Amino acid sequence: MPKHEGIHKVLVIGSGPIVIGQAAEFDYAGTQACLALKEEGCKVVLVNNNPATIMTDDRVADEVYFEPLTVDSLEKIIAKERPDGLLATLGGQTGLNLALDLHNKEILLKYGVKLLGTDIDSIMKGEDREAFRALMHELNEPVPESEIVATVEEALRFAVEIGYPLIIRPAYTLGGSGGGFAHNEEELIELVTSGLKASPIHQCLVEKSIAGYKEVEYEVMRDENDTCITVCNMENVDPVGVHTGDSIVVAPSQTLTDTEYYKLREVSLKIIRALGVIGGCNIQFALDPDSTQYYLIEVNPRVSRSSALASKATGYPIAKIAAKLSLGYYLNELINPVTRGTYASFEPSLDYVVVKFPRWPFDKFPEADRTLGTQMKATGEVMAIERNLESAFQKAVRSLEINSNGLELSGINQWPEEKLWQNVTQASDQRFFAILELLRRAVPVEVLHEKTGIARFFLNRFEELVQLEQKARELSFAALEAPQLWVLKRYGFSDAWLASVWGTEQLSVRRKRKVFQLVPSYKMVDTCAAEFEAESAYYYSSWSGQNDGKPNFNRKKILVLGSGPIRIGQGVEFDYCSVHAVQALQAEGYETIIINNNPETVSTDYTLADRLYFEPLTLEDVLNVIDFEGIEGVVVQVGGQTAISLMEGLEKAGVSVLGVDQQTVNELEDRDLFYRFMEKIQVPHIPGLTAYDSKDLLDKACQVGYPVLLRPSYVIGGRGMVILSSQQELEQYMVDSLSSISYPILIDAYVAGTEAEVDVLTDGEEVLVPGIFEHMEKAGVHSGDSTAVTPSFSLSSVIKDQMMDYTKRIARAMNFKGIFNIQFVVNEGHLYVLEINPRASRTVPILSKVYGIDMIGAAVKLMLGNQLASLGTGTGLMAEPGYFTTKAPIFSTIKLPGVDPLLGPEMKSTGEVISIAHSVETSTYKATGIVIKPGDEIFCEVDGAQWEHFKKVSDLLNDAGAILVSDQQRFGRCFGLTPVSSYEEWLRSQHATMLISVGGTGNTDGIEKRLSAVRNGLSVLTEWTQIESFLIAGKAEEPEPIGRWLRINEGSGVY
Amino acid sequence: MKGYLKLATGETYEGTWQGSQGDFCGEVVFFTGMTGYQEVISDPSFRGQIVVFTYPLIGNYGINESDFESFRPQVAGVVLSETDSLGDHWQSQNTFVDELKTRGIPILTGVDTRSVVQRIRAVGDIPGVLTTIQDQATPDFHSIYKRNWIKEVASSQIQNIGSGNPHIPHIGLIDFGYKKSIVNVLIDLGCKVTIIPFEKAEATIESLKPDGLLLSNGPGDPKQLSPYLEGIERLALAYPTLGICLGHQLLALAFGGDTEKLKFGHRGANQPVQDLQTGKVGMTAQNHSYVVTEESLGNTDFLMNFRNVNDGSVEGMVHKTKEIASVQFHPEGHPGPADFQSIFTDFVTMIQHRKEGHTAGVGGTRSYLNEEADPTQCKGGKVYAEA
């Protein structure tokens, strides 16, 4: 079947900023889809305001619009570009919802845009819970009893009929936000209220709970000729009740008989046929562990997080194939890109097992509600491949980069049994570790099975691991024999853990292991269990059997270390950097090897690097690959803190790291050494001291002068940082967090100045700075959470010159080649350096795109020893363009109950968007994306010291037609606010839309109000800049693709 | 205890031996399905073969009552990577290892099965021996190919399954080592089935008065049954006939076609097959070493109607004028998918129509596509009495 006639230009809607429930997987899917469309000769117009993605690269799409993902802006773009087709099933829920809106408002019709792939009716049948249920009834497929409600009263009536427990799920929301289990009336009222608010169509599904069933997913594909396949099925280790995004998942299913497997598969095909999906579709089942009864949970008629996982788990590129199917191809016309000799119309057969483990943000938010339920909380995930489950679990845990030693969460052996059980019966992010600890304490598998519903099969694996741990402890390193070590390696125990048990060094275990000739073999992910010859570049390690492929020793090879799971503070931007590093190295003629463990990303697409090793990013795993491949050098500057922190070990093992060394890293990351370094080169830094105990802390804080900022060293994302404005606050803090302060601790003067940052390319002599990012919020709000603008809009040329001067001094004094980041604070005309990161940063993809310079490509050339002057990019600070780019943070606090939305030095945002315009006002207004409608009610709570500022803002809000309300008499009267008697009641009222909560420095007052506002789906703003940015609306501008902006800029040089 | 898989080409693979000791010879083949080990070990078509499971974890859900494809494990031995010693499933009644142990079938675990598969892929299905003696001389493998496996698995007595109602279609299943699931599907479609030993087929058929015939699957080389081909041709011309797997190969041979041995057989759950009429592709369960050659169909009155998407081989054929059709794959699944289960529905519907006085060609038109049967519903338990 040739592709559809008349589709020459295709509009692709991206998924926008990373939020919990919609993460990097859509960058992977979107990138694949765009490239597939281009491969078929289509011109691709992409709308996505997430700058950190690969998909928004000029290599991926022909025209890229960093414009808001709203119907308005899309209509403008459609009117301007006049695409023939729209592909919306690869942009997550966001893309799908927008496509529905565009259809409902007849915009697609008006401009003659054909929706490619799955049609609107099918999408609605899959997405609308009521339509879906109706379809299931029609097909005679079971769904749990439920009712769609639009009011709390309806929900209560249903509860009387069906009884508790019930599960509440709002329609059209991501990651199940706003849903949960209700065991009684009170819980039901709260959940339904917030659920109705969270649902854009004000509907909730109230449903009989089927928690405890096995949760199984199928990834299904269908073409226009009605050929259907299932790419993969997956089984959740955590039974129904824990969101699949928060569940440990294995692929393929492990505890289903062939009859069950194919029964559910057949139902999947029946449903995808009934829906008429063209492309990919995800189907979730609940299967009774004690009978043949099953239920449909839901269907996602689009690619999803699970399809990214399935693609990586099997090697079958779902998004790419889905894009081609949407152009009219049949599955049996498309070649399986792995085997190259077989076709896409087949079902992969695995000869390994895959474990996915979620990565949660609770290490940063210990105060948050860590329990897991139907609402997803993980920010990212890791995947591990091995020949047995035990070692796959071990690899997954190693890949998480959490505070664990082997399988033991640090400190968990001290937990009382009760605390362990708490985390087990009510699942939390620590459930897996608590189960292992209970097994260590000899709790039988049967008891754990009863309490958790987790299949004995999995618990048996865990028990086996615990028993092997015990065996390892009983061995001595000195008397160790090869077969003993081999068994431990085969079940996944790391050199590092073994060393800790045997009281020796990791490298000693490594040495002995090599004497025993115990090294891993590398096997290929080939989609077909070796039945056919394959040419895949996709490998995983295993401690049994032979190597599949011999490395190529004829070419020079460079290894790029990826950045692991997406977490707050280390997001998809590093994947962007890793991908560019690989591409740049290839262009320089190197064979490229990449190691990463994140299944959601483009960097783990096996078509990217010459070889992909899907492995944990730990020293042992990395060294093993280096040994096997014979690698010339390693790039650590693009993989975030994950890669940087591997450097010390690599250096010790004699591996050559490009452009940076451990001493340099120490000099920047150890605050004491850092201050000394700054003093040596006479660059002012923020005054700071190190305290060694509690008394020292009080003394030195006094010496530095309040307000102070306390910070632990070697962290990314400002973990644990606090601002304290007086001795009293410090004392209170010390009391509150007695046990958790670890000395030495660093005390900085808190300088509430203007924050700015630069990303610097250097060969050690010259520097190139593409642009300065100036933050709108004062220092004290983490750079990742601030609204930032490039070029700077308020800095004087004197300050900018000074920045460049310091930048050069720093670059020359460091032993460093490549790319690094400097954060500055300007206070009262003085410029200070806040911190230096010896690696690419969050702003690199933005600057690269909006200034049209391949910064990572250049950095790689510099790392390889090229002179900056030879790159043809110029040196110094690039000339400022005639437009402004604003980056605005995006938060997922609604998914994380208990996390205060107050901005501070601890990073909290999960993603970001950008907007480009001729004026700062317009770009910032567009980026912020908040719209106030007349009649919207805003609750205001403002610290006395801030009243003056509030005056200005309240006038603007009033002008916009907002109704300002307050429950404080004096404040309210003073500003003429509408009084409300109960905040909680107001929250539930129809017009409640926003809470403005601005306190004093370091003030944590008002947290209760903020938390319940978040729970009720309101926006919470805690910084004036956030509020002003959408009030000072700029001139409306036509959407322009990035290419147009760059052309405006063309011809301007560098000074 | 250590054990070894030794191939006729000289390779030795080490593993851990479980089960009774001895030397066990067989053709070494691999199975790529990720579930269905119970069906595999009991499928008569695997008779005499040493099966290497490519999926590394076998035995996870134990062994149950209902998923056997015949009365006993049929394989000569199994080779795998790891096995769960317990088996976890509500239907489980025994563990995989115990089941094989009590039946005297050896299991070699801890083997790098992927390398074995790669070797087979290179040299083809190959004789081998499972042994506990490392330097055991490789036995004479020719006996494997000389032995008539079909006679070992085919039943010797006529058996009736299903109700005695004279109005429902009566299918005579000519048995070369049938899988129970085939019978299950027919019963579920409302048929009565008589199992007929192939050697007695011609002699007894008159008295049984079936409405249609099904030539079953079975192990080994179809040419071992050359003496029966003429009889098969006569039967097929006299009754509407459906052939499955070996049955399909026999029909081709009987009508003048030819078969050849594949380098390595198709054994798994993901063989893509295209229905040449609709262009649709479905996944099929397969287990065979021999195929009907496409050129040879020119000598017959058969047309190819199903083709393997991967290697282009013949997956099904239909007679130009008579009600005879056959497929190489297993439309009943078990283990694996049953995407083309309509083959049974079509067959049964056609017979039903004939019974009622209409006629239609088997597989020729789709007009008798059935509405509402749910044939995948696998009936638990054994549908027939222990022989």
Ligand SMILES: Nc1ncnc2c1ncn2[C@@H]1O[C@H](COP(=O)(O)OP(=O)(O)O)[C@@H](O)[C@H]1O
């Ligand atoms: N009736 C139910 N009873 C108990 N848990 C359920 C029920 N339905 C869904 N769940 C759980 O909630 C999770 C999220 O539900 P789902 O419909 O898949 O929403 P989402 O769109 O967020 O993926 C599921 O993964 C499942 O574990």
Ligand SMILES: Nc1ncnc2c1ncn2[C@@H]1O[C@H](COP(=O)(O)OP(=O)(O)O)[C@@H](O)[C@H]1O
């Ligand atoms: N001394 C200080 N005065 C004011 N703000 C500070 C100070 N130190 C840090 N900050 C704020 O905290 C944020 C995080 O600190 P930073 O050193 O950049 O840590 P990270 O490694 O997490 O990026 C900065 O972006 C800045 O806003």
Ligand SMILES: [Mg+2]
């Ligand atoms: Mg879901």
Ligand SMILES: [Mg+2]
């Ligand atoms: Mg910083």
